[in-house]
Amino acid sequence: MPSRDGIAEPWGTRAPYGPGEVWPVRVDSRFVDGVTADDVDRWVPTASVLHSNGDGMDLAVKDGRVVGVRGRADDRVNHGRLDPKDLFGWDATSSRDRLTTPLVRRDGELAPASWEEAMSLVVDRSKELLDEQGPSAVGFYTSGQLFAEEYYTLAAIAHGAIGTSHLDGNTRLCTATAAAALKESFGCDGQPGSYADVDHADVIALFGHNAAETQAVLWSRVLDRLAGPNPPRLLCVDPRNTPVARAATVHLAPLPGTNVALMNAILHEVIANDHLDHDYIDRCTVGFDGLVEQVRQWTPERAAQVCGVAAGDIRDAAALVGRARRLMSTVLQGFYQSNQATAAAVQVNNLHLVRGMIGKPGAGVLQMNGQPTAQNTRECGADGDLTGFRNWANDAHVTELTRLWNIDGIPHFSPPTHLMQMLRYAENGTMRMLWVSATNPAVSLPELRRVRSILSQERLFLVVQDIYRTETAELADVVLPAAAWGEKTGTFTNTDRTVHYSGKAVDPPGQARPDLDILLDYARRMDFRDRDGAPFPPWHDPESAFQAWQRASAGRPCDQTGLSYALLAERGGVQWPCTEASPDGTERLYADGAFHAHPDDCESYGRDLVTGAPVEPSAYRAMNPEGKAMIKAAEFVPPHEAPDEEFPFALITGRTLYHFHTRTKTGRSKHLRAAAREVWLEVSTADAEANGIAEGDLVEVRTPRAAVRAHVRVCDIRPGVLFLPFHYGYWDADPERARDRAANELTRTDWDPVSKQPLFKTAAAALRRLEAGTGPSAAPTTTASAPTDPNVPPTAGGPGAAVLEDLDPGAAR
Amino acid sequence: MKLGLAIRELHRSESALARDLVAVADRHQVEHEVHHVANDLLRWSHGHLHELAAAGTSFGLRLRADIGTSRLAPARRSLSRLAVHRSTPGILLLADLRRLHRKAAGVSLDWELLAQGAQVAGDGDLLALAQRCHPQTLRQLTWANSMLKVLSPQVLAS
Known part of the structure; x- marks a missing residue:
């Protein structure tokens, strides 16, 4: 079987294909030295957890340990392919420095403790603070890397049992803008498009999205189209010369912080040249006139001044997306982590709405996620959203969830507290306990000196639940050792709504426990009860948690009532909504031009794109009584810190x-x-x-x-x-x-x-x-950091990095 | 005709709102969203003052196009940073947002009056000015209200 260096050739061998054809299968696999596929005792289905692409794969188990990994040929996401993090990342779970026992702070030092001791500390402090101050003293900060079952449980505990508004995920750092942009335009979270749009598109536009590195297997799909007949043309918006930029027909490299000005100019051109679907605009949207008014002044010349991009290049970009017959767009951190994040991302949605390019093969938008399970953090409500894409500002939605949980009520007098505000509450001493799970704020949050000063305060009780002793764990009062992916069971959803089952391949090390077990243990020790006095949450293991979550999703846009563990393990990934009526899942949302934007149905009434102020329900109802898609314009606001003489x-x-x-x-x-x-x-x-x-x-x-x-x-x-x-x-x-x-x-x-x-x-x-340096920097040569100097040695994995590539698996098996 | 009077009154209230936005942004530097958005919203008020000053000339008014700078600004900023670990400025923040809301409401009413006057006088330019600027005042008003709603529970509960 042919093989490649999995580090030196991240995207593997090309399998060219043409528009409308099926993407050929290529099964990638890698095993530890001396093991082949034939030696494997057991294959355990799962998917990627080191990015959001959701590549379906099987973990190879032999003698009670993971010895390899193989892409699933039948998975809709990757058709067998795996990227470098899929192929090599699993080595880390067997690392010798895994946390294997709880730690508690004694005399200033973290020392090993029993679960009994650690959990008693957490429970005692929780009770003390709830008695003293109430729910506003307690906050939870979770992840984009746990499973749906765990997020759903955490949301039930925080919102339902404790009644605190202080719950967020690190999805705030990566994908909050994806959710916000979807809510602004379509009334509800949920990606309209599908990865399969790559197979049909004639133009693919990547806005601040270096897909080659963040979603390498998706990029392989694009590369295979580019190598085939009638390839798509690409637009890349990115200040770096990424692999995407190098493959693009038009590359715009705007000054950081000017995305809204750039997008307004592109929309200006699309409108001026009448590249519009007037029927779609009339039938399916509201707000078009406001956009026309806003972008009228944004000529390419004006944007060129602001963005530092040639006006002619902006015209070329606008012509590319304006003349496309099947336009696919993707958006990621170049927009989401930049000035006016949501306003800019919404303009990409606007581009698709004015061109009527939503919900058709090749015509879709993916507001990408960064993390593997970020979609679950959002749909289950662990990012502060109300479980099941329900609307905090809609009393009927809150009541529905209250009934489902059989509890007295869920406080919803103010919007959920986002992470950065929680941090501020910890800083001013009004939030006194923070429970961090599966994330590392002491490195990942902005302005680290401030973050460290907040997290290391003695008056803050910090609980950290992780698989390693991270920089954040070093600051904790109690550290809880968790089981990793492959050591526990659950489900998770990728960027294009594909749900995967992830099985347990091996036991966690030492006393480490699945995150779900830790959360349920806390709930039992806290003795949370529902209205009938039964323990809350009532579920007790992954599958019962999944079934409870399915009931919470019923009737909502992320409906998963048609799924089961058995079905997912058997078939690989399935896209939600998946119901009795759509048992095979749903490839594209909004194919019929109908949206989840009706005032009674929508997840959010939206916000002012500049001030962030929530739109009042009555104002929303007046603006969008029939629940159409919303075209929202935004004025450009300059970034708050711009280069000057001292910091050029x-x-x-x-x-x-x-x-x-x-x-x-x-x-x-x-x-x-x-x-x-x-x-x-x-x-x-x-x-x-x-x-x-x-x-x-x-x-x-x-x-x-x-x-x-x-x-x-x-x-x-x-x-x-x-x-x-x-x-x-x-x-x-x-x-x-x-x-x-x-x-x-x-x-x-x-x-x-x-x-x-x-x-x-x-x-x-x-x-x-x-x-002077003693040699080249450690930056990879294969990626956006490719050197100008041709003498820098190329990045390669060398011995042990060989990856098997099977381009004809039917014949091989 | 009392249109000149309406412009002068609006200019006065808009200047007061602008000065207040500066003060709030300075006084609550450690409340990052309040600080940054107040500065963003100040740009709108500056724009309004600029346009009002220009419009005033045809009524014989000489109005300032800016609000100048306050000598108190550095002191307000350092006080905010000094109190970063304390919860007591929370009450001050609520009071400040409440006052911002009241001032923005006053400016909004003044735009209303100006628009009515412009219509009765048949002054299309002045009406267009009011229609251009008034929505931004309403957005400032809504913002102050929403921040008060978001931030008050924690201040009052702790």
Whole structure:
């Protein structure tokens, strides 16, 4: 069987195909040395947990341990393919430094403890605070990496049993804007499009979405279309020269923070050239006139001034998307973590609405997620949303959930508290307990000096539930060891609404327990009861939790009543809604031009795109009585921190193909770690020359908040812009090293007022060369960080990184 | 005709609102959303003052197009940072948002009066000015209300 270096060739061998054809299967697999597929005792179905693509795969188990991984040929998402994090990331779960026992703080130090002792501390403190102050003293901050069953349980505990508004997920950092943009335009969360739109589109537009690195298997699908007959043309909006930019027909590299100006100019051109579906606009939308009015002044020339992009290029981009017959758009962090996040993302929805390109093959929009289970955080309500895409401001929706849970009521006098506000409440001492699960705020939140000062306060009782001793765990009062993916059972949903079952392959190490068990144990110890005095939540294991969640989803847009563990394990991924009426799932939403936007049905009444103020129910009803899609215009507001004389560069942070978040897992996988072992700073060729900087030189990059030291990668990023990956924290740094490694030392505390997503891509920075390097920086050569210098050795995995590729699995088996 | 009077009164109330937005943004630097959005909304008020000053000239008025800077600003900012770990400024924040809301409501009424006057006088330019600016005042008003609603439960419960 042919094989490739899984690090050096992240997207694998091409399998070209044409428009409307089925994407050919290519089964990727990798096993530990000396093991082949024939030796495997058991295959356990699951999907990717180190990005949002949801690649279906089977874990290979032999003698009670995971020995390999193989893509599922029958999965609708990946048709057998796996990306580097799928192929190598699982190594990390067997790392020797897993947490195996609870820890409690004694005399200032974390020390091993029993579950009894640890949970008693958590329960006693919870009760004390609830007695003293009430639910406003307690907050929960969870993840985008747990399972639906766990989020649903957490939402039931926080909103239902405790009655606190302080519950959010780290989806706030990655995907809150996706949800907000969908609510603004369609009245409800839920991706209209499907990955299968790649098979049909004639134009694919990627807005701030470096798909090649964030969703490498989806990018393989695009590459296979590009290699086939009648390939699609691409539009890329990104200040970096990403693999997507290199493949694009038109690449726009705007100044960070100017996306709304750019989008307004593109819409200006689309409208001026009448590339419009007037019938669709009349029949299916409200608000078109407001958009016409808003973008009238945004000529390409005006936007060119603001964005630093040639007016002709904006015209070319507008012509590309305006003349497309089947337009697919995707949006990610380049928009979501940038100035005016939601307003910009909504303009992409507007583009599709005015062109009538929603819900048809090849014509769809995906407001992407970043994390594997972010969609579940949202649909189950663990990001503060009301479970099942219900509407906090609609009393009937709250009552429905109250009845389902059989409890007295769910407080809903104010919108749920988002993470950044919770942090502020901890800072001013009014929130006194914070329970963090499966996330690492001490590295991933903006302005880390502030974050550390808040989390390390003695008056804050910090509980951390994780699989490793993270930077955040180091600050905790109690640490609870959790089971990892592959050690527990559950389901999760990817970016295009595909639900996967994830089975238990092996036992967790030591005393580590599944997150669901930890949460249910807490509920029992707290003795939460429903109205009839029965224990609440009433479910007791993954499958009963899933069934309860299915009932909560019934009748809502994310209806999953047609699914079961058995069906998912057998068939691989299925897209919700999946009901008795649609037992095979639903490929595209809104195919009939009908939306979940009716005032009685919608998940949100929306917000002002500039002020963030919620729209009152009566105003929504007047604006959109029939529940059509909403075209919402937005004025451009300049970023709050712009380059000046002292800080002349625009600094953006971001990710690389080989790592995920704060590297808690990918930094413990040998091959992924080696592929990008140390932080680097990307500087354009022109800026490097002007500042006398060469590849590999050590520099200091400073913002008004702090400084970071990194070796430089000279590359084709837009001049005037610096890029710093946010993955690198301190758990594997030299203990003597100052706090000058994590990108978030430099970022600002500022968020989009609509989605409340922090703006990681808006900062002004200064650059100073410290000393010559001893070689090239550790940045990968295969990705957006590809060097200008041709002598930098190419990134490769070498021995042990071989991946088998089966392009004809039917014949092989 | 008392249109000049209406413009002068509106300019006065809009200036007061603008000064208040500056004060709130400074005083609550550590309440990041309040701080940033108040500064964003200040741009609208600045724009209104600029347009009112221009419109006033045809009525023989000489109105300032800006609000100048306050000598208190640095002190307000450092006080905000000094109290970052305390909960007591929460009450001050609620009072400030309440006052912002009242002032924005006054400006809104003044736009209403100006629009009525412009219509009765048949002054199309002035009416267009009111129609352009008044919606932004209403959005400032709604924002102050919504922040009060969002932030008050924690302040009052703790």
